[in-house]
Amino acid sequence: MGLQHVFLQVVKSLLQPKIDEEHLVDMSHFDSIHYPVRTEVISNGVINSNNLEKLKLDHSWLHQQLQQLGVHSASDVLYAEVQQDGSLYINQNNDDFVH
Template sequence: MPVNETILRVTISFLVLFLLARLMGRKEIGQMTFFNWASAIGIGSIAGNLAVNESTRIKDGVIALIVWTLFTMAMDMIDLKSKQGRTVTTGEPLIVIKEGKIMEGALKISRVDLDELQALLRQKDIFSLIDVDYAILETNGDLSVLKKESKQAVTKNDLNIMCPKKDLFPLPTEVISDGKINPGNLSKLHLDKNWLDIELQKAGVHSAEDVFFAQVQKDGTLYIDRKNK
């Protein structure tokens, strides 16, 4: 392949890849799901093939890059707009430790063994399972950990003279996402839609469709983030 053609191919491949990467957003490596990671590798492979493989026509390589990127962006839009679609494309966080007990079924589903779990805990500066109240394996493979109260760091609020109220729920729980109520989570908290409607009315919200995100806190209060702020 002539040098001039090589330079042209590399230049086109670089510019197209740069523009498409800007269009796809600024998600960091640690925030990427397995699909995002695999898709990025696919785009990189097509760009590399376009740059050095003379049997691949420049037009075909550019079209392949654009179409692959459009598919990836379509999947991202599904993630943003549909709770059900997000469950299919990226999965859901899994509780792997609940109230200090290891959830063996969740570990099997996520294909994480005990050694990997302990390694993830050590990355959070936790070297004993006895210190953990809840641990949740996120869709990007990261582990979120809630330590037991006796092992948590002291905060300014902890030093308040007033006696803290007893928590009603073990974890903050999402009940509305992008205007849609999550009846499953309400049921787990032994709450219903009537309770949710009353709490929304107290906050001056007339419909769940006006709420972007709502979360029941550990003390039973409702955090509300409205749409179109």
């Protein structure tokens, strides 16, 4: 029975499809944050704390994002929203669009 078991294992391994690693889909981006809808977080220079809280984000996160975009203060922003992919879209008071 031992030889028959080994034979069955060899046959099973031959019948199983081989995985071509070059054609595997990168699924790592599914680990990133996704929000159901774009959400306003700044309007006319005023931070919408309620929306930040709903997104489980805080003022520190928002200020860090603004600094990375070269914006020194929320009061310099006409409108900002968190996109579905977690990025911040802003429209500054001087009508410059920054993503």
